Amino acid sequence: MSVAVTIETIEKRFENFPALRGVSLDIQPGELVALLGPSGSGKTTLLRLIAGLEEADRGRVLFGETDTRELSLRDRRIGFVFQQYALFKTMNVAENIGFGLKSRPRHERPSKDEIRKRVSGLLDLVQLPGLEKRYPSQLSGGQRQRVALARALAIEPRVLLLDEPFGALDAKVRKDLRAWLRELHGRTGHTTVFVTHDQEEALELADRVAILNEGRIEQVGSADDVYDHPATPFICEFLGEVNKLPVKVVGSQAFFGDRPVLGGLSQNQGGPASLYVRPQHLRIVDETPLALPGTVEHLRRNGPIRRAEVAVEGLKKRLEVDLASQVAPAIGERIRLRITHGNLFAAA
C-alpha cells in the first residue's frame, strides 16, 4: 500500500518568485518525514507538488516507479490534510469521510452499507466513534483535525500528506495529537510527509526531517543528525537557540579576539569563522586555558531551565548560558565560560 516517494530536482516559480530551486528528496515506504522551514521556504509548495495540486516547472515526483506526471489527481491516490482541514461544511462527518469513496467511478464504488462500515471503522481509528451525524461546525479543532485525517485515510492513500497538521490548535491539544499521530502512523504505516514550521514538532514526530530554506533543502536527517550536526549556519540558527561568536581559526584552535576559546579542532580551514554554541554547551568554570570571561547581567527561569545572560567584551549580543542546578551566579558577578561543544563555519 505504502510507496516510496522520489523527488527529483524540482523547480517551481510563482510569477517572479522562485519557490523551489532544485529540490531532491528520497522518502522510503512507510517513512514519516517532516518538511521544516520558516515561512516562504517552499515547504508547503513542495507538499502541494507531491500532492499534484501544483505542477513543477522542472523535475518530477515518482511514486514507487510511477512518474506522477502521468497520473490524474484521482489516480495519485494521496490523502491530503489541509491546514484549516477544509472539511465540507454542508456535509456531516459521515458524508465528509465517505466523500472519497462515493466519488469513485460506479464500478469501483463500494455499496452504501460498505461505506457506512468503513466510515464507522475510520471514526474508531481516529477515536471519534459515534460522531457520524455531527456537522464540522459542531466539532472542536482537534476533532475536526481527526475527521480530516479520517477523510484522507478513507481512500486508502498511497501517500499521506499533512499541511501544518497542528497549526490551528492550542498547545495542549497539539501535544496530545502529536503523540497520537505518531502512534497512528506506527499502526497504519502510511508513507507520510508533513509540513511544519515548529521545529519541536518536526524533531519529535518525524523519522527524518528535511529542512528547507529559500527554496532549497539544506539538510535531511534524523532529529539527532540535524540537531547535533547541523550542516549549515542557517540550520544552527533555525534549530533551537544558539549563540554566535565571530572567531579566527589558527592551527587547531579558535580565537575570540586574541583569546583561544575552543581547541582540538580537526578542521584545518584557517581564517575567520563563525562559532555557533548552544546555551547548554557553555559551562561556568574556574580558570582554565580556554575560557571566555564575562559578566552575568540577567537571570531568568524558563520551566526547568535556568538561564543566565552573560555580557562578553567585544560581543554586542549577550551569551545565553544554561545553568547547572548547583550553580547560582549573582547578577553582576564576573565569571568564566568554557565552550564544551560548538559548530564552526567558515565566514562567508
Next chain:
Amino acid sequence: MSDTTLPSASASTKPRGTSRARGESPAVQIVLIAVSLAFLLLFLLLPLVTVFVEAAAKGWEAYRAAITEPDAQAAIRLTLLVAAIAVPFNVVVGIAAAWAIAKFEFRGKDLLISLIDLPFSVSPVISGLVFVLLFGAQGYFGPWLQANDLKIVFALPGLILATVFVTFPFVARELIPHMQSLGSSDEEAAMTLGASPWRVFFSVTLPNVKWSLFYGVLLCNARAMGEFGAVAVVSGKIRGLTNTMPLHIEILYNEYMGAAAFAVASLLAGLALVTLVLKTLLEWHYGDVIAASRHH
C-alpha cells in the same frame, strides 16, 4: 471581506453605543429618530400604501377586471417569460464569472470585476439605447437582421437582452466576495479525494454558496420584473405583444386609468414585499454568510 457582523444589527446597536460617549442629549436623539421615521413614512411607506389604496379605490370587481383584461394578462405573461429566461441566464453566467474571478489568477481580472458593475453605473435608458443602436433597423446589425428576417428590437429578444444586461451584476456581485473568502481548499480537498469536476462543483462549491446565490437570484428577479428604463426603449410598447408590466402600468396611467394602473402596480408592489420579506429572513438566518458580499 471578513466582516461578519450583520449589517442591520450593527446599524441598530451603533448609535445607542456611541451616543453616550459623544454626549448627545436625549432631545437630539428624539429629533433624529423622529426625522428618520417621518422620512420613512412619507417617502417609503406612504407611496406603498397609496398603491394598494388606489388599486382598491373602485372596488374588487374593477381590480379583478384590471388585472384580467387581455392586455394586462399579456403584460404579466411577458414579464414572467422575460424573467424566466433572463434570471436563469444570469445565474449561469454569473456563477461562471464569479468562479473564474474567485478561483483563478489571470490578467485583466480587475477590469472584468469593474465591467461586471457597468450595468449599475450606466443609466438603464442608455443600456436600452445601445441595443437599439446595435440591432435596430438603422443599427449596425440592422440590415443583416432584416435580410435574415430576424427581429430583436421591438420584440421579445430585445426585451430579454435589455433585462439580462441590466440585471447581470446581481448574482455575480453576491457570489464573488463570498467565493473569494472561501478560497479553494474545499475544492482541492474534493479533487484529491478523487471527485470529478462536476461532482466538485455540485456537491462542494454550490452548496457552500447556496445562500448568497439565492440572495442574488432574489434581487436579480425583482429587478428583472420591475425594470422600466432599458425595457421601455427596446420594447416599442406594442400592446398585448411587447408591453411588460411596468410599461403597461405607465400606459394605463397616461390614459387616465388610474385605478387600473394601480391595480397592476399592486402586483409588482406585492412582488417587492415578498422579496423584501425573503431577503430579511435570509439576512436574519445567514447574515454572516451574506455580509461579506454587501457592496450596493
